[in-house]
Amino acid sequence: MLICEALSQHFNKHTEYWDIEERENSAPAIHNLPKSTFFSLSHSHNLICFAFSDFEIGIDVERIVPRNFDDTATLFMNKSEQKRMHLKTSGSNKEQYFYSLWCAKEALYKALPVSTQKQHTLASLVYDDLIHKRSKYHLYETVINNYRVALVSTKPITSKEITFSKKEL
Numbered sequence: 001m002l003i004c005e006a007l008s009q010h011f012n013k014h015t016e017y018w019d020i021e022e023r024e025n026s027a028p029a030i031h032n033l034p035k036s037t038f039f040s041l042s043h044s045h046n047l048i049c050f051a052f053s054d055f056e057i058g059i060d061v062e063r064i065v066p067r068n069f070d071d072t073a074t075l076f077m078n079k080s081e082q083k084r085m086h087l088k089t090s091g092s093n094k095e096q097y098f099y100s101l102w103c104a105k106e107a108l109y110k111a112l113p114v115s116t117q118k119q120h121t122l123a124s125l126v127y128d129d130l131i132h133k134r135s136k137y138h139l140y141e142t143v144i145n146n147y148r149v150a151l152v153s154t155k156p157i158t159s160k161e162i163t164f165s166k167k168e169l
Contacts, residue, residue, distance in 0.1 A: 003028065003041070006050055027110075040110045047147050056137075057153040058110030060103040064146050069098045076105055076122035101127045103150035104139055111137060111152045 004015040011034065019031040027041050039052035040059040051059040073082050081101060088094040105122045108130065112120065130139040130152065140151040140162070151157060 002048055002050055003030070003039075007033070007052070010052070040107070042106070042110075044147060047144065049149060051151060053153060053155075055154045056111045056113070057151065058107040058112070059149070059151050060106035060110065061144075061147050061149045062099055062103050062106075064095065064099055064143075064148055069094055073098060073101075076102055078123045078126070081127060099148040100141060100150070103148045104130055104141065104152065107139075107150040107152040108137055111154070 008015045021029040042049045042061045044061045044063045049061045105125045129135040138156045140157045
């Protein structure tokens with residue numbers, strides 16, 4: 001319903017207009033989405049994020065919770081990033097670094113064309129390339145309540161161009 005409402009507001013269509021197919025272990029297919037429209041979807045616990053634009057875009061959201069950063073980091077950080085995380089002495093610095101990388105890399109992976117995604121792992125994607133603008137992709141990061149959100153796109157995005165909606169279930 002979130003997808004239908006967001007698309008309907010933007011494209012001035014009824015929510016029933018959208019032909020959305022849910023797919024297992026994949027983003028839904030939106031069969032009647034206007035050509036050249038890209039979208040990305042993410043959820044964590046009770047927060048859902050949906051992004052769409054006329055350029056490549058990816059979004060990720062993660063609830064910030066205490067965890068074993070070292071074990072989980074091996075799943076998506078390269079050796080250099082893991083070493084940098086170990087140098088963070090403060091727990092809050094380590095947590096911020098961990099969630100920044102996790103969300104940014106997930107969002108970047110989702111922004112990549114599907115044919116390119118197969119050539120990468122999260123560990124092969126380099127966070128520093130995003131933050132130091134050594135990539136064609138741009139990173140927007142924020143925190144919403146206790147959730148880290150990253151948006152990656154092929155064009156720079158400012159907070160003025162982002163709309164956040166909250167709906168109670």
